[in-house]
Amino acid sequence: MTQTIYDNIVYLLSLVGISFGDSIVPKIIIVLFIAILILVEVSLMVMFFTWMERKVLGHIQVRRGPMITGPHGLLQPIVDGIKLLTKEDITPKRADKWLYFIAPLIVFVPSILVFIPMPFGQGAIVSDLPVGILYIMAISAISPVGVLIAGWASDNKYALLGSLRAVAQDISYEIPMVLTVIGVVLITGSLSMQDIVLAQGEKTWFVFLQPLGFIIFLIAAIAEMSRIPFDLHESESEFVAGFFTEYSGMKFAFFFLAEYAHLFGISAIMATLYFGGWQGPLIPGIPVVIMSVGWFTIKVLAIVFFTIWLRGTVPRVRVDQILSIGWKVMIPLALLNLFITGLLVAGGVL
């Protein structure tokens, strides 16, 4: 039942009359094509998010946001991209050249790899890994290393302080996040993302079964995405721009892309774990694949809209507050949620 994009492409090709036996080259070409497809999908979503963020923030602040390039400024992200590509790429004189070069990649690559077990729709998943959600948590644990390296290699006190803050925040909010995910996994009985979605089709959305878990996950997710109530690593009034102060040009663009890909990734995880993933009412006549991808995209966009809304309305918290909330409130609550869920599952209620 768990079809993948690969299976679908092979099926489509066989409809046209192309088939291949054991030869390996066409398989590699298809896999590369899927990789490019995911990269394009993530880039398009990132471009749309940057436009959406400016527009929504603009309307919250009673202005119109970008209006010049394209209808309602829709082409603004492309113009921004060209600007970043043509900017001078500066490396500070005292920077550690090799680490300075590699840090944006260490941050960027995991934020894309997260999408491998992500069910974009029915039959639209790159690979339904049996350890899906655990893999996602493991891969997203790599990027703090890149953040620390970026801050250290820049040889700038603001960058170093910003990176230390960012990583302290990341690792302290990763624990409640993983603990709440265990609640979902307990109910489903499987780590696979596709199984989690299908279980929500049978029961109900897990946001209703795990209300406390959802609230903890939401707060931890906003902290992991470093969105505004918790965006301490780049608080402009304290550090210049956090750990990427010294970066410019294409390297800066990679950090920027990684940040928004991270936003997309965590919103997608939240939609999958708590809002039923690609499940939704189907309209007869439209293929299931297109409808399910549509529902998934709508859910992700709603979550992204919520984070932008928060950015427009909530002030930033202090660094000691954020860490003490993380360790003294979030982790005990997450453990409580896990305890209650475990009791209910063991009692056969859920």
Add this chain to the structure above:
Amino acid sequence: MLLTNPDLGLFVFIIIGAAAVFCSLMVVHAKNIVHSAVYLAGLMIALAAMYVTLNAEFVASIQVLVYVGAVVTLILFAIMLTRRSEVP
């Protein structure tokens, strides 16, 4: 999917093994301690990739989660919070 092909599987295994050996040598030989820590992260990821070629995805995930996510981050944190006498 692709790794079930025996020739390709062996090829991938050799590449990952070479990367793991290179990273572990560099952990010892790097002059800068931060470089050592980064090579250690690379070594852990290479080991995880090796577990994947052996069809042990769970062990690979835990390897990355624990070693890269926690141990290497902690090592880097400790390096950055300690005072160093001279800039290398």
